[in-house]
Amino acid sequence: MAKAEDPEAESIRAPAQAGGGAAQDRPYAGTAARLRRPERLVWLEIDRVVPLCLEGLDVATVLDVGTGGGLFAEAFAARGLTVAGCDVNEELLEAARAAVPQAAFLACTAEELPYDDSSFDLVFLGGVLHEIHDVDRSLVQARRVARARVAVEEWPYREDPHAPPLGHQLPPERVEEAAHRAGFRKVERLELKYMVLYRLDV
Ligand SMILES: C[S@@+](CC[C@H](N)C(=O)[O-])C[C@H]1O[C@@H](n2cnc3c(N)ncnc32)[C@H](O)[C@@H]1O
Numbered sequence: 001m002a003k004a005e006d007p008e009a010e011s012i013r014a015p016a017q018a019g020g021g022a023a024q025d026r027p028y029a030g031t032a033a034r035l036r037r038p039e040r041l042v043w044l045e046i047d048r049v050v051p052l053c054l055e056g057l058d059v060a061t062v063l064d065v066g067t068g069g070g071l072f073a074e075a076f077a078a079r080g081l082t083v084a085g086c087d088v089n090e091e092l093l094e095a096a097r098a099a100v101p102q103a104a105f106l107a108c109t110a111e112e113l114p115y116d117d118s119s120f121d122l123v124f125l126g127g128v129l130h131e132i133h134d135v136d137r138s139l140v141q142a143r144r145v146a147r148a149r150v151a152v153e154e155w156p157y158r159e160d161p162h163a164p165p166l167g168h169q170l171p172p173e174r175v176e177e178a179a180h181r182a183g184f185r186k187v188e189r190l191e192l193k194y195m196v197l198y199r200l201d202v
Pocket residue numbers: 008011026027028035065066067068069070071072086087088089092108109110111125126127128131132133
């Protein structure tokens with residue numbers, strides 16, 4: 001049977017290495033429309049993920065890191081939250097600005113977030129961390145600008161026709177160990193139908 005399309009295939013420029021290894025220099029190079037294709041919306045379970053991110057917290061402000069076309073920024077804004085977003089890709093940021101005009105978007109890397117400490121109640125990274133060159137530094141930065149929680153949605157570490165190849169995914173222990181090193185006081189992993197949500201409390 002033919003293997004299903006790699007859902008984030010356009011993001012992959014470097015060859016895969018086993019175990020979510022060093023070959024993570026592969027920022028997404030597809031379109032905003034591709035990030036909003038219906039099957040991807042099913043996999044991401046946005047309607048479930050957004051309340052899980054907010055659960056137990058008093059959240060007014062959200063930063064969506066690696067916002068792409070603003071899919072999650074839009075979902076958080078639809079709940080009446082004040083949203084900011086950032087990404088390395090200017091074209092995607094233009095699409096995000098069009099989709100969520102009330103949000104403040106800017107270009108930067110997850111490794112160098114140009115925001116003050118504790119600027120946002122919640123910092124969210126959706127389908128981004130496996131593309132980021134320096135996972136540890138990104139989690140340190142996310143924790144620095146978050147007041148209460150950092151939430152990370154990622155592919156589970158398993159062979160799955162919907163998911164990127166295993167070598168492009170992040171093993172859960174890699175995320176959790178990086179989160180502990182970054183100093184989060186609580187590290188929680190929630191298994192969703194297709195994805196994994198890490199809730200990292202500051
Ligand atoms: C697969 S897309 C996901 C976009 C969006 N979060 C969503 O779920 O629709 C990954 C995004 O991460 C961005 N990205 C990759 N590396 C990044 C980095 N180091 N810093 C900030 N954004 C990055 C890409 O430009 C791309 O928009």
